[in-house]
Amino acid sequence: xxxxxxxxxxxxxxxxxxxxxxxxxxxxxxxxxxxxxxxxxxxxxxxxxxxxxxxxxxxxxxxxxxxxxxxxxxxxxxxxxxxxxxxxxxxxxxxxxxxxxxxxxxxxxxxxxxxxxxxxxxxxxxxxxxxxxxxxxxxxxxxxxxxxxxxxxxxxxxxxxxxxxxxxxxxxxxxxxxxxxxxxxxxxxxxxxxxxxxxxxxxxxxxxxxxxxxxxxxxxxxxxxxxxxxxxxxxxxxxxxxxxxxxxxxxxxxxxxxxxxxxxxxxxxxxxxxxxxxxxxxxxxxxxxxxxxxxxxxxxxxxxxxxxxxxxxxxxxxxxxxxxxxxxxxxxxxxxxxxxxxxxxxxxxxxxxxxxx
Amino acid sequence: xxxxxxxxxxxxxxxxxxxxxxxxxxxxxxxxxxxxxxxxxxxxxxxxxxxxxxxxxxxxxxxxxxxxxxxxxxxxxxxxxxxxxxxxxxxxxxxxxxxxxxxxxxxxxxxxxxxxxxxxxxxxxxxxxxxxxxxxxxxxxxxxxxxxxxxxxxxxxxxxxxxxxxxxxxxxxxxxxxxxxxxxxxxxxxxxxxxxxxxxxxxxxxxxxxxxxxxxxxxxxxxxxxxxxxxxxxxxxxxxxxxxxxxxxxxxxxxxxxxxxxxxxxxxxxxxxxxxxxxxxxxxxxxxxxxxxxxxxxxxxxxxxxxxxxxxxxxxxxxxxxxxxxxxxxxxxxxxxxxxxxxxxxxxxxxxxxxxxxxxxxxxxxxxxxxxxxxxxxxxxxxxxxxxxxxxxxxxxxxxxxxxxxxxxxxxxxxxxxxxxxxxxxxxxxxxxxxxxxxxxxxxxxxxxxxxxxxxxxxxxxxxxxxxxxxxxxxxxxxxxxxxxxx
Numbered sequence: 001x002x003x004x005x006x007x008x009x010x011x012x013x014x015x016x017x018x019x020x021x022x023x024x025x026x027x028x029x030x031x032x033x034x035x036x037x038x039x040x041x042x043x044x045x046x047x048x049x050x051x052x053x054x055x056x057x058x059x060x061x062x063x064x065x066x067x068x069x070x071x072x073x074x075x076x077x078x079x080x081x082x083x084x085x086x087x088x089x090x091x092x093x094x095x096x097x098x099x100x101x102x103x104x105x106x107x108x109x110x111x112x113x114x115x116x117x118x119x120x121x122x123x124x125x126x127x128x129x130x131x132x133x134x135x136x137x138x139x140x141x142x143x144x145x146x147x148x149x150x151x152x153x154x155x156x157x158x159x160x161x162x163x164x165x166x167x168x169x170x171x172x173x174x175x176x177x178x179x180x181x182x183x184x185x186x187x188x189x190x191x192x193x194x195x196x197x198x199x200x201x202x203x204x205x206x207x208x209x210x211x212x213x214x215x216x217x218x219x220x221x222x223x224x225x226x227x228x229x230x231x232x233x234x235x236x237x238x239x240x241x242x243x244x245x246x247x248x249x250x251x252x253x254x255x256x257x258x259x260x261x262x263x264x265x266x267x268x269x270x271x272x273x274x275x276x277x278x279x280x281x282x283x284x285x286x287x288x289x290x291x292x293x294x295x296x297x298x299x300x301x302x303x304x305x306x307x308x309x310x311x312x313x314x315x316x317x318x319x320x321x322x323x324x325x326x327x328x329x330x331x332x333x334x335x336x337x338x339x340x341x342x343x344x345x346x347x348x349x350x351x352x353x354x355x356x357x
Numbered sequence: 358x359x360x361x362x363x364x365x366x367x368x369x370x371x372x373x374x375x376x377x378x379x380x381x382x383x384x385x386x387x388x389x390x391x392x393x394x395x396x397x398x399x400x401x402x403x404x405x406x407x408x409x410x411x412x413x414x415x416x417x418x419x420x421x422x423x424x425x426x427x428x429x430x431x432x433x434x435x436x437x438x439x440x441x442x443x444x445x446x447x448x449x450x451x452x453x454x455x456x457x458x459x460x461x462x463x464x465x466x467x468x469x470x471x472x473x474x475x476x477x478x479x480x481x482x483x484x485x486x487x488x489x490x491x492x493x494x495x496x497x498x499x500x501x502x503x504x505x506x507x508x509x510x511x512x513x514x515x516x517x518x519x520x521x522x523x524x525x526x527x528x529x530x531x532x533x534x535x536x537x538x539x540x541x542x543x544x545x546x547x548x549x550x551x552x553x554x555x556x557x558x559x560x561x562x563x564x565x566x567x568x569x570x571x572x573x574x575x576x577x578x579x580x581x582x583x584x585x586x587x588x589x590x591x592x593x594x595x596x597x598x599x600x601x602x603x604x605x606x607x608x609x610x611x612x613x614x615x616x617x618x619x620x621x622x623x624x625x626x627x628x629x630x631x632x633x634x635x636x637x638x639x640x641x642x643x644x645x646x647x648x649x650x651x652x653x654x655x656x657x658x659x660x661x662x663x664x665x666x667x668x669x670x671x672x673x674x675x676x677x678x679x680x681x682x683x684x685x686x687x688x689x690x691x692x693x694x695x696x697x698x699x700x701x702x703x704x705x706x707x708x709x710x711x712x713x714x715x716x717x718x719x720x721x722x723x724x725x726x727x728x729x730x731x732x733x734x735x736x737x738x739x740x741x742x743x744x745x746x747x748x749x750x751x752x753x754x755x756x757x758x759x760x761x762x763x764x765x766x767x768x769x770x771x772x773x774x775x776x777x778x779x780x781x782x783x784x785x786x787x788x789x790x791x792x793x794x795x796x797x798x799x800x801x802x803x804x805x806x807x808x809x810x811x812x813x814x815x816x817x818x819x820x821x822x823x824x825x826x827x828x829x830x831x832x833x834x835x836x837x838x839x840x841x842x843x844x
Contacts, residue, residue, distance in 0.1 A: 211713035218708055222697040228688065229697070229708045229758070230680060 015281070015327035016295070022327075023320045032310050041317070044305025045298040051305070053186035057259055059297035060192045061086070061251035065275035066282075066289045067196075067203045068247030073284050074207060075240040076220035081126045081141025083272030084148035085119040085245040089252025091152060092118035094171065094263040097178035097256075098160060104177040111178065112195075112253055119249020120242040122148065127238030137241070145272075156265060170264040180258040189258035199247055204286050206243075216240050248272065277325045296321050358384050358419055358435055358513040358546050360405070365414035367400050372774070374400040375411070376570040382514070387540045387547040389561035389578065391554075393589055393641070393840075395802060396567040398550050402516050405548075406438035407431030418514075437512030441519045443499040445491050451502055452487050459510065477505040481535035496620060497528030504535070514546040515539065521556060522643065522819075523620035533560055552641040553819075554582050554841035586837030590804050596829065597809065604812070605632035608796040609653065609765055614662030616648045623648050623820045626662070630765075632794035635787070637811030637828065639804060639836055644817035646800050650767050653798070654686035655679035667764055681711070685759050689769035689800075691751040698744035702726050702737055702754060709758040733757040734782065749779035756786050763790065768799040772806065784810055804833055804840075818842045 024034035046052050065082055072079040079085075093115040100107060125144060129135040155171070162172035180189035207213040215236050218226035227233050251271065256263055278296055282288035303317025360382040367375040375397045382388050392398045404411045407425030415422050418434060425431040428438065445454050455474055456465050471487060478485050483501040491499060500520060507515060517536070521529050537560070539545045551557055557564055558579050566573045566588040573588050609630040616623045623645040630636045638646040651657040653664055655676040664672045671679055676686075688694035696705065703726045707717055726739040733753045737746050746754060752775060759766070766787070772780040787797055801807050807814055808828055816823040816839035823839040 209716055209719070211707065211715065211717055214704055214707055214717060215713075217704070218697045218700055221699045222693070224694050225692075225697045226708075227676070228686065228694055229705070230677060230711075231708065232677065 015324055015330075018327045019320060019324035022323050023316070026316075026319070027312070030312060032312055037306055037310055037312065037316075040306045040309040041299065041302030044302035044309075047305070049184070050186060051301065053183060053188040055294070055297045055301045056193075057186060057188035058301060059294050060188075060196045061254045061259070062271050062275055062278065062297060063196050063290055063293045064199050064247050064251035064254065065272055066278045066293050067200050067286075068244035068251075069275055069279045070203055070207065070284065070286055070289065071213075071216060071240045072244045073279055074213070074220050075216040075237060076223065077130075077237060077241060078138050079123065079126070079141060079241060079244050080138050080273075080276070081123060081144045082244065082248045082275060083268055083270070084141065084145035085122045085248035086252040086255070086268040086272050087145075087148035087152055088122040089115035089119040089249025090256040090263060090267040091148070091155065091252075092249065093253035093256050094155075094160070094174070097174040098171065100178075101175070102177070104181075107178045108180065108191075108257075111257060112250060115249040115253035116246040117249070119245040119247070119252060121245070123241040123245025123248070124238060126245075127241040131234040131237055152263065152267060153265065156263060160263065170260070171262045173261045174257070178257070179261055180254070182258055187259045189254070192254045192258055195250060195254065199250065200286070200290065203247075207286065212236070212239070274321070277321060281325055281328050283328070359417075360436070360514055360546055361417040361420075362401070362405060363415045363417065365401060365404060365411045365416075367397075367404060367409070367411050373570040375404070375414075377414070378567065378570075378572045380565055380572060382546050382548060384513070384546045385540055385544045386562045387536060387549060387560055389557035389564035390548055390550045390567065391552070391557060391564050391585060391589055392567035393552070393802060393804070395569070396589075397570040398567055399518065401567070402438060402518060402548070402550055405431075405514075406436055406516055408438070432507065432510045432512060435511055435513035436516070437507030437510060437514070438516040439500065439503055439507065439518065439520060441522060443496070443503045445499055445503060449491055450487070451485055451489055451491060451494075454491055454502060455506055455509070459506070473509055474505060477508060481505075481538065482531050483535070495525070495528070497524035497532070500524065500528075500532070508539075512545070514548070516548045516550065518550045519552070520549070521551070521553065536560060552840065554585055554838075555843065557585070558582070582838065582841065582843070583834060586834055586841065590833050590837055601829075602633050602791055602812070604634050605794055608632050608634075608667055608794070609798070610663075610665035611649070611653070612663040612665065614649070614652060614664060615660045616645075616652050616657060617660055618648065621645055621648065621820050623817075623822075626822050628815060628822075628825060630796045630798055632796055633791040634796050634812050635791070635810060636796070636798045637807040637814045638798065638800045638817060639807045639814060640800075640817030640840055642802065645820040645822070646817040647769060649817075649822075650686070650769065650798065650800060653765070654684060654767050656686070683760065683762060683764040684767070685763050685765070686767045687755050687769065687771065689773060691748065691755060692744060695755050696743035696751055699742055701740045701742055702730065702735070703739040705743060705754065705758060711760065729757040733786070748774045749776065749782075752779070752783060753786075756783065762793060763795045766790065766795055766797045768797065770801060771799055772801070772803075780806075804836055807836070808833065816840055 027034045027037050044051055045055050065086060069079060069082060093111040096107065096111045096114055100110065122144060126137050126140045129140040130137050160171045180191055182189050215226070215231045218229065218231055219233055219236055223233055252268065255267055260267070274296060278289060278293045282292050299320055300317045303314040306312055306316060307314040363379050365375050365378045378397070378401055390398050390402070403409050405416060407428045407430055417423065423434055425434070446457065449457070452467060452470055452474065456470050474485065474487055483505070485498060485501060520532060524532070536547055540547050549557065549561060561578045563575060564578050564585065565575045566585065568589065568591060576584060607629045611626055611628045614626045621643065626649055638650070640646045648657060652659050655671070655674045655678065658673060663670055666682060666684065671682065692698050703719070703722050706726045706729060707722050723739045730737065730739070733756055735746070735750050735753045735757060737750055743751060743754065752771070772783050775783065790797070808831065811828040813825050814828050814831060814836065815825045816836055818840060819842060826835065
């Protein structure tokens with residue numbers, strides 16, 4: 001709504017460039033040519049159709065989770081538990097896929113619905129623990145993440161193990177009718193692209209144009225004032241977590257129904273934590289989120305080829321993205337360097353020390 | 358130790374908290390530092406104890422100019438301050454608290470610490486159980502611990518900021534006895550920051566009076582209370598004549614309400630406010646008036662008693678329920694408790710509405726906001742954020758967000774930090790509402806404002822409410838006595 005300076009607008013790119021520079025110097029230290037390495041990564045991401053589709057297929061659940069996180073971040077909540085919410089979505093979708101039979105349309109609708117409900121409920125626990133029990137959402141989120149992982153492992157090695165015996169790696173592949181129809185021989189399901197466009201659109205409209213979005217914004221900026229203005233802080237906190245959990249559950253369903261074809265041990269692949277980084281790197285601006293999520297997906301997929309080509313470990317991609325986030329936090333979204341500085345409020349009251357409190 | 362502060366200045370924005378204060382404190386004496394809220398006492402003492410630096414001016418200890426960069430360095434040079442809220446670590450044991458920040462060795466020397474603690478305790482008549490957790494101590498005991506820490510740290514000058522608020526009368530007697538001993542027998546310099554006249558009269562040798570950031574004068578103690586009150590509050594101009602307003606039915610009825618927090622209990626409050634009435638609550642900050650107001654707003658639960666609004670018992674209603682029943686509450690901190698920094702005026706207008714549609718109609722919201730900007734003369738645009746407004750305009754915005762029809766408005770410091778023009782404007786707005794039968798209750802640290810604007814007045818002191826006086830017939834002197842605790 002306000003005019004932003006040019007520097008403010010391009011600011012999110014700066015830490016990306018800085019971390020690419022850092023990555024390049026890291027490569028030089030290991031005796032690899034940065035040019036060659038980056039071109040290997042580029043090829044790994046976009047060298048052929050299969051690679052590009054892989055980037056897209058990884059991007060979709062990442063973007064779904066990031067979009068969900070925008071609502072919790074807006075409300076001032078750290079939904080670390082998103083990882084567990086993704087996993088619960090995967091488990092719920094797998095449950096339908098393994099236990100029910102029916103036409104593809106019905107199965108997929110059910111899978112998606114149940115996955116979203118499971119994610120939302122798992123997030124709802126975090127909300128209730130926070131508002132009723134006074135447990136900080138970071139701690140309950142971490143605990144629920146672990147519970148979700150343990151539940152996955154139990155299901156894979158126990159009740160849902162493949163008929164030929166448990167391998168601790170995953171369930172048997174789902175029936176074809178339970179999987180999202182995939183494009184060519186890739187892991188990319190076109191319908192998931194529709195999901196993600198709707199999700200991002202809904203989040204965009206919610207945050208810009210609804211009363212609920214405005215309440216979340218007020219809550220995130222100043223819970224006390226928001227409460228005094230009439231916002232029911234507990235209710236909105238729980239709802240925003242559940243909204244995020246629903247999208248995370250959908251991300252989990254996409255993972256299990258198109259990236260994989262069965263419930264696996266590390267089903268989320270750390271997408272939830274990655275999404276936290278995406279949203280922070282975008283400094284909570286929705287228009288940047290898809291781009292940055294796509295960039296992350298490209299770097300992470302590209303570094304697999306990097307390993308094949310240069311013998312450097314593929315975790316280099318992870319290092320690059322992590323360093324990027326560190327640079328963002330370090331640069332404090334530009335404020336340290338005086339870009340987009342908030343003006344000091346002309347109202348002085350806040351500065352007057354009070355003896356009575 | 359001889360302490361001199363020379364020409365100390367400390368400004369917070371445009372507010373001159375200390376505006377060239379020069380004072381001398383001699384050893385072996387107990388000084389009282391008096392002044393109403395915002396007089397600059399706390400600011401000056403925080404400067405003297407190294408908590409914050411002055412903008413200009415110098416502190417001399419025994420004639421030598423000194424610069425403190427932290428409370429720790431002040432204590433190392435002999436100046437220690439006992440804060441209103443003890444700076445201790447509740448989950449720690451007493452002995453750990455004592456050692457924290459004193460013993461920097463890897464292995465702590467508990468035996469010496471225990472000996473020292475016991476020595477100090479017996480010398481000043483304190484009774485501390487060394488193995489107890491600080492959590493389990495009363496405020497008075499935590500104060501004793503803090504005093505011992507300061508003395509063991511080598512304090513020659515002790516500053517006590519409102520030390521008797523929230524402690525029992527036995528503990529107060531022990532504290533005063535130890536203070537006398539410290540000054541008379543051990544030759545230390547003591548500074549008591551207080552609002553309570555009778556305590557200053559009882560304990561101090563001399564009192565310095567500050568008002569609005571300036572040093573007004575000093576008096577030998579004991580002296581007549583009237584003199585102190587006059588110096589603290591200045592000459593208050595007589596109330597301007599204005600037509601009295603026809604009061605209607607009772608709107609708010611507070612019946613023997615008791616409220617308690619961990620440091621203050623407010624007992625048995627009874628008052629009735631009628632439609633169209635302006636009721637002023639005076640008293641020093643933290644005397645209970647704010648608690649009463651928050652209880653009426655539904656933000657604090659009373660221990661007992663009833664609050665009746667327009668014949669309905671609203672005693673245990675939530676804040677949001679009271680709000681829906683046309684009770685409005687405007688807190689003192691505009692950007693902390695009222696407005697949301699970073700949200701625009703339009704967004705505030707939408708949030709404050711009673712009914713929320715699913716989608717916000719931003720175009721009509723903007724029109725609505727423009728109308729309110731016009732009506733309340735706010736200097737700002739619909740897309741200005743609340744923190745971009747000046748204090749006066751923030752206050753106007755808060756008024757602009759109120760529902761058109763209200764039964765009761767509760768206000769804290771309605772004109773704090775505002776210039777004369779804005780102050781008059783705010784009161785015009787409030788007076789307009791009386792015609793609709795709105796009752797108004799407000800807190801102000803400013804006695805002038807209380808006398809000038811109210812119909813009736815009650816004063817709080819240490820959780821006790823004075824009798825209710827008529828604003829037309831009372832005087833600043835009478836209120837000053839109430840404030841000083843002489844109810």
